[in-house]
Every structure is written in structure tokens, then in C-alpha cells.
Amino acid sequence: KNTYWEYDKIPKELLAIGYRWEDDQWKLEPMLHDGSYGAMGGLITSIEDFSKYVSFHLSAWPPRSDAENGPVQRSTLREMHTPQFSSLNAEATDFNEKPCASVSGYGYGLGIHTNCKGLKLVRHGGALPGFGSNYVFYPDYGVGIMAFGNLTYTAPWPLKKIEKLLFESLDLAPRKLPVSVILKERQQQVSQLIQSWSPDLEEELLAENFYMDKSREHRMAEAKEIFDKAGTVLSTNEIKPENQLRGSFSIKAENGVINIFFTLTPEKEAKLQQLYLSFEPSES
Structure with missing residues (x-):
């Protein structure tokens, strides 16, 4: 309900304006119309609307034989979450900054990471003049996190602190696989x-x-x-x-x-x- 192709169609009170920090001051970045570089595809949305997209990805897990209810099958989404080419980061650290090797790879448009403790996350980030955004979801837990920022190339969250909160302080339990x-x-x-x-x-x-x-x-x-x-x-x-x-x-x-x-x-x-x-x- 709050997703648009063109920024000039958005009610002014809903539109976030992008800035860059330069010469010790905030400077407005020009907004880009729909096209090759307009939000790298032209779609402008809200956290609430985007959460539906992330929720749809999470709905593909765990694998099961329920009726399909999306524009693509759950198996197609899981293909997007499967790395095609993987590499080992032997010097990676966990959310406590302790050594914890991870395997990373790229699926169909998404990055996939699994660390030494078996924690799997799927993610993507993006930025352009005036904005930065990230989202990540944890298929085994049914949890997704999204953040948008209106500063050029910003990384709008402390992800490891959030992971520490979720998986250590809250001690979330993985979702249970249903019996076929x-x-x-x-x-x-x-x-x-x-x-x-x-x-x-x-x-x-x-x-x-x-x-x-x-x-x-x-x-x-x-x-x-x-x-x-x-x-x-x-x-x-x-x-x-x-x-x-x-x-x-x-x-x-x-x-x-x-x-x-x-x-x-x-x-x-x-x-x-x-x-x-x-x-x-x-x-x-």
C-alpha cells in the first residue's frame, strides 16, 4: 500500500529525502526517477511493505508439502537461498567477536552465509547517493531484519549486536520441521x-x-x-x-x-x- 515506482507520486509526508555528509554539513542528494539507477530498479517502498517480501522468503522454510500460496513455488525461493559458488572465510568472527569460520556464497541474487555454529543467514544490501539499506533473514528461525537509511551508502544497523540479542540474550529456538x-x-x-x-x-x-x-x-x-x-x-x-x-x-x-x-x-x-x-x- 506504500510502494511506488516514481518518487513524485509519493505523498510528501511519506517520502524520505536522501542526504550526504560533506564539508561538515548535510547536503541534499538529487532524487532519481524510475530507471536503471532509480533505487537500482526504481521501486520505492516502506519497511512495512518490504517486510511482506522478506516474510515471503521465510515462508519457504522449513521445506514441506503444504499448498503453495505465492507467485513462485517455495522450492524456487529455496534455490535463491542456495549458494552456487561457496568460499571459506577462515578468519571470520561470531557476534561475540570470537573466531568462527564461515562459508559464504551467492545464490540467485542473494548472499548466503553459514558460520561455524551452523547459523545460516540470507541477505542483501544496497546503496546509492542519498540512501543505504540492508535486509537479512534466518531461515531456520523465521526471523527477518530490515533497515533503511537516508545517508549515502550508509550501513544502517549494528548487525552483530542484533544477532547477539536474538541468539544469546533471547536464546531463540529454531523452527521445528513438520513431519511429512x-x-x-x-x-x-x-x-x-x-x-x-x-x-x-x-x-x-x-x-x-x-x-x-x-x-x-x-x-x-x-x-x-x-x-x-x-x-x-x-x-x-x-x-x-x-x-x-x-x-x-x-x-x-x-x-x-x-x-x-x-x-x-x-x-x-x-x-x-x-x-x-x-x-x-x-x-x-
């Missing part, structure tokens, strides 16, 4: 499989390469040994997804916990291709 429908369905089948080894279930569930890693006989023997140690099964916990085709869950039993990790194939009908079991006995 197929992952939930396969979890139930995997739980049945490792207790019954039903041929009909195997036919429906297993990928063609499943027994190439370990034979059926060895898998059955491994599972039987674990369930014999575990004793009576009491309950099955919710799955913790790593992505839409991979996750882990546990089965609570009389004598401890059975941990299960599995991966599905990237097919239209995703099948079980990787499975690991382990037993964690109760403390006596």
Missing part, C-alpha cells in the same frame, strides 16, 4: 516390520536395494536380539524428522529404549532403503 505424511506413514510400517517381518509388508515397504546392504536373515536376527533384550513393548514415540524422507523415533520397552533411524527413497512412492536399530538399556 509419507514419513509418518512409513514410521508406523517400520515399527510393524521390525517386530513381524511380514512378507506382505516387506513387499509394500522395502526398496529394491534394501537387502543389498544387509541380508534379510541378518536383519531379522539383529532385530530379534534387540527386542529380546528390550522386553515387552510399552509405547512408540513421535518421529523426529531430519527432512521429508528421513527421521528417527524410539520405542519404549520394559528394559529400555529401542532407537530407530530410517531413510526413504526419493521416488514418487517412497520406500524404505536404510534402517538402523540400537538398544539403550534402562539405568539399573
